[in-house]
Structure formats: C-alpha cells, structure tokens
Amino acid sequence: MKLLHSGKVRDLYVDGDDLLLVASDRISIYDVVLPTPIPDKGALLTQLSLWWFERLADVVPNHVVSATDVPDEFAGRAIRCRRLRMLPVECIARGYLAGMGLQEYRARGTVSGIALPPGLVEGSRLPAPIFTPTTKAPVGEHDEFMTFDDVVALVGAGTAERLRELTLAVYARGAEVAAAGGILVADTKLEFGTDAEGRIVLGDEVLTSDSSRFWPADDWSPGRAQHAYDKQFVREWSAGLDWDRTPPGPEVPAEVVAATRARYVQAYERITGREWAATP
Numbered sequence: 001m002k003l004l005h006s007g008k009v010r011d012l013y014v015d016g017d018d019l020l021l022v023a024s025d026r027i028s029i030y031d032v033v034l035p036t037p038i039p040d041k042g043a044l045l046t047q048l049s050l051w052w053f054e055r056l057a058d059v060v061p062n063h064v065v066s067a068t069d070v071p072d073e074f075a076g077r078a079i080r081c082r083r084l085r086m087l088p089v090e091c092i093a094r095g096y097l098a099g100m101g102l103q104e105y106r107a108r109g110t111v112s113g114i115a116l117p118p119g120l121v122e123g124s125r126l127p128a129p130i131f132t133p134t135t136k137a138p139v140g141e142h143d144e145f146m147t148f149d150d151v152v153a154l155v156g157a158g159t160a161e162r163l164r165e166l167t168l169a170v171y172a173r174g175a176e177v178a179a180a181g182g183i184l185v186a187d188t189k190l191e192f193g194t195d196a197e198g199r200i201v202l203g204d205e206v207l208t209s210d211s212s213r214f215w216p217a218d219d220w221s222p223g224r225a226q227h228a229y230d231k232q233f234v235r236e237w238s239a240g241l242d243w244d245r246t247p248p249g250p251e252v253p254a255e256v257v258a259a260t261r262a263r264y265v266q267a268y269e270r271i272t273g274r275e276w277a278a279t280p
C-alpha cells in the first residue's frame with residue numbers, strides 16, 4: 001500500500017479505490033509530536049469515530065467502507081474509507097467560547113465575522129451554536145478563520161450553505177448525545193468531501209477528543225480554562241519543564257502516560273456507554 005500522507009497522529013494509505021485512515025498512539029502538544037506513545041489512543045479514537053459515524057448516519061452520509069477489512073497490523077485503529085475530493089475548509093461548530101474563538105472574540109467581539117453579545121468569558125456558552133470555518137493551512141502554518149462569505153467564494157453558495165447546515169446538525173446531535181454521558185462538546189471540527197456522484201460526504205474523523213474540545217459537564221465553570229478530556233495532563237506536566245515547545249519533544253513519564261490514557265478511556269466510555277476493551 002502506498003503511503004499518501006503522514007500527519008502528526010494519523011497515516012493515510014491508498015488501497016485500490018479506497019483509503020486507509022490509520023490512527024497511531026502518537027500524541028502531539030503545541031504541534032510537536034512527543035516521543036512517548038499513549039497506549040490504545042489510536043484505537044480509542046478510531047472506535048469512537050466509528051461509533052459516531054453510525055449514530056450520525058441519518059444526519060449525513062460518511063466515508064466509512066469497513067472497520068474490519070484492514071491489515072492485521074492496523075486492526076482496531078484503522079478505517080477503510082472511500083476516497084473523497086476533500087473540500088478546502090475546516091468546518092468547525094462552536095457551542096462555547098474557547099481557543100481561537102476566544103482570542104478573536106476578545107480582540108473584536110466576533111468569531112469568524114459573527115458578532116457575539118458582549119460580556120462573554122472563557123468557557124461561556126454561546127446563545128446558539130455557530131459555524132466558524134477555517135482555512136486548511138499547509139504543514140507548519142496555522143489555520144485561520146474564514147467568514148461565511150469566504151466559504152461561498154471558495155466552494156459556491158449552495159455548497160457553503162450545505163456545509164454550514166450539516167456542521168451545525170452534526171454538532172447538535174453530538175452535543176446532545178455527549179451531554180447524556182456528562183460531557184460538553186465545546187467545539188468540533190469536521191471535514192467534508194464530495195464523492196463520485198457529487199454528494200457531500202463526511203470524511204476524516206468525527207467527534208473525537210483530537211477533533212473536539214470535550215469538557216466534563218460537572219466541572220464546567222466559565223471564567224477560567226476548562227479541564228479538557230485530552231492532553232490536559234501532558235500540557236500541565238510540560239509547563240513545568242525547561243522546554244521551548246519546539247522539536248524534539250520531551251519523553252513523557254509513565255504516570256503522565258497512564259493518566260492521559262485514562263482520560264481517553266473515560267471519554268470513550270462516557271460517550272458510548274460501553275466499557276473499553278482493547279482490540280487485538
């Protein structure tokens with residue numbers, strides 16, 4: 001199989017007409033991949049993504065062909081999918097204020113050109129979820145916000161409307177389902193493509209802790225940084241190091257690895273209601 005692309009965390013192979021999206025146990029913080037893997041992370045995120053694709057099937061068609069018809073060495077952490085023509089927009093929905101959204105709000109009172117009410121703070125719930133697309137920056141550069149009109153200019157009005165509608169629909173379903181497990185979905189990033197018939201199809205991964213901000217609902221408290229379900233322990237631990245956030249990243253001690261793995265397991269279990277059983 002030909003390796004098409006190797007991201008920080010995932011590898012993408014071409015297999016005939018299909019693609020294999022393989023998630024590794026690599027973890028990155030501040031865009032630097034650390035030398036220490038988090039056991040089961042690739043499988044946890046792959047299984048969570050598959051669980052969501054199934055539960056979103058009435059909202060949007062997806063690229064999944066098979067989760068089992070994959071080479072043994074990738075079992076449990078790979079998805080065989082249809083190759084799409086990816087649309088050049090990162091489709092983000094936000095229900096709460098954090099990250100880049102918070103930065104733009106503080107600077108201008110808007111996110112992606114959408115005006116928000118005054119007085120919001122870090123972690124505030126927005127009056128309604130919003131579509132805040134960004135560019136897909138090439139490796140080494142950072143994504144930037146686009147306005148809805150920028151999306152229209154890039155993909156046309158019909159496709160832009162559809163992307164907004166689908167992104168908000170996926171977010172609404174995701175937020176509702178996750179809330180039942182005590183998790184707030186602060187924001188999430190989706191990638192869509194078109195298939196051979198020109199239909200818009202959901203690709204990539206969906207509603208994982210790499211593509212979303214998941215917060216424990218019982219710990220949510222606007223006005224401070226929230227404790228996300230992903231790299232919190234690694235980031236906090238790294239803050240105490242003499243490291244300038246450029247490669248190479250530091251080795252992660254076993255207790256930080258274990259605590260991080262436990263967070264990923266907890267997010268999977270709370271959302272799916274299933275007990276995590278590592279695949280072979």
Ligand code: ATP
Binds near residue numbers: 011063082
């Ligand atoms: P990063 O490490 O910042 O995430 P990246 O986004 O380039 O970098 P990955 O997310 O690992 O790395 O790469 C997955 C790539 O596969 C993305 O470019 C995504 O757009 C693409 N992709 C996902 N699903 C499909 C599909 N069905 N058809 C074609 N390309 C796809």
Ligand code: MG
Binds near residue numbers: 007
């Ligand atoms: Mg990516």
